[in-house]
Amino acid sequence: MRAVNAAPHLPPTAPSPRERGFTMPPEWAEHAATWMSWPQGDDLWFGHLAGVRDEFAELVRTIARFEPVHLLVRDDESEADARGRLGNVDVTFHRVPLDDVWIRDNGPIFVRDGRGRVSLVNWRFNAWGGKFHWQNDDQVPEYVAQFLGLPHWDRPEILEGGGLEVNGAGVGLTTRSCFLTPTRNPGLTEEGYAALLRETLGIQKLLWLNGGLENDHTDGHIDTITRFTDERTIVTSVAGDEGDANFPTMQKNLADLRGMTDLNGEPFRIVELPLPVNRLEGAEGRLPPTYANFYIGNGFVVVPQYGDPNDARALEVLRPLFPGREVIGLMSRKIIEGGGSFHCMTQQQPAGTLWTGE
Structure with a gap:
């Protein structure tokens, strides 16, 4: 661990990220590193912590083969x-107070300008509407900014990284079931979110799906169902059983996506990704396993696997969508007991020069 640097907070009157030329890069843009948080608290994992840590360690080992890892x-x-579990894997450790492991949602969202300079936006986090403890996790973006010495923007709004997808060409995707809950930003409308994300992350067109998976404690994050794989391609989850509660929601999402267009009015290429066949039950009811919660890094994509008949099929669907990247299936059967998977557990830091505020 190294000493944390000073990182000035930009005043509320400072030019916005958009005015400074900063936007949120797509996940497939080159990374400087991946940030992650080590799982803890057996109660959070309903007695599965040892197995969760085994699967998480394999995820860390895999990512560290391709790019640096910062581990809280x-x-x-x-x-x-x-x-002990990682052995000689080269990671940078950070001692930080934590409530949970889901750094996609409580971590910073990085932005980059046209000169390749990187900064971040620090959003508020309240554990998906106050469902769990969050006070420590809400401080993680500030720690990262201080460690990197980054002048950054602090926002009063609640925003979780797993609730937003971007294609790097001005288009964003989210869900109404998540963003429009009264426990996040009461009174903030679709139009209000569009204006906010245009000013902070450079999203010029915000597209909305209605909802996500049954019993998803995030209220239906987009990263559990529908993802960009490049500027023009969207992969979206579908259920094979018409009797499944997820079937009508996924079909509605599929139909809506087929009617959506990019900034030039051109339709996207839509690819169907099966959900796991087997229904999984956890301590609090149905679990939300999904293959859409993959993570894209430098030369690789890691895809959760569940010991399900559709595991191999999901990899077959995704591999052609990521030419030049190794698409790797890793077990997430214990991790899903906590309600999320690989994308929820990772946060990319884009490659570039750290902004000094000049």
């Missing part, structure tokens, strides 16, 4: 466990 650990026990 809560305490002595977490750090010792991480070091």
Whole structure:
């Protein structure tokens, strides 16, 4: 670990990211690193923590083959466990107070300008509408900014990274079931979100799907169902069983996506991605396993697997969509007991020069 640097907060009157020329890059743009948080708290994992840590360690090992990994650990026990499971894997450890593992949602959202300079936006986090403890996790973006010495924007709105997809060409995707809940930003409308995300992340056109998976505690994050794989291609989850509660929601999303267009009015290429066949039950009811919660990195894509008949089929669908990248299936059967998977557990830092505020 290295000493944390000073990172000035930009005043509310400072030019916005858009005015400074910053936008949110797509996930497939080159990374400087991946940020992650080590799982802790057996109660959070309903007695599955050991298995979760085994699967998470394999995820860290895989990502570290391709790019640097920054790993947040809560305490002595977490750090010792991480070091023991990872062995000689080259990661940078950070001792940071944590409530949970889902850094996609509580971590910073990085932005980059046309000169390749990188900064971040620090959004508020309230654990998907106050469902769990969040006060420590809400401080993670500030820690990352201080560590990197980044002048950055602090926003009063609640926004989770898993609730937003971008294609790097001005288009964003989200869900009404998540963003429009009264427990996040009461009174913020679709038009209000469009204006906010245009000013902060450079999203010029915000597209809305209605909802996500049954019993998803995030209220239907977009990254559990529908993802951009390039500027023109969207992969979206579909259920094979018409009796499945997810079937009508996924079919409605599919139909809506087929009617959506990019900034030039051109339709997207829509690819169907099957959901797992088997219904999985956890301590709090149905679990939301999905293959759409993959993570794209430098030369690789990691895809969750569940020991399901559709595991191999999902990889077959995704591999042609990522030419030049190794598409790797890794087990996430224990991790899904916590309600999320690989994309929820990762946050990319784009490659580029760290902005000094000049």
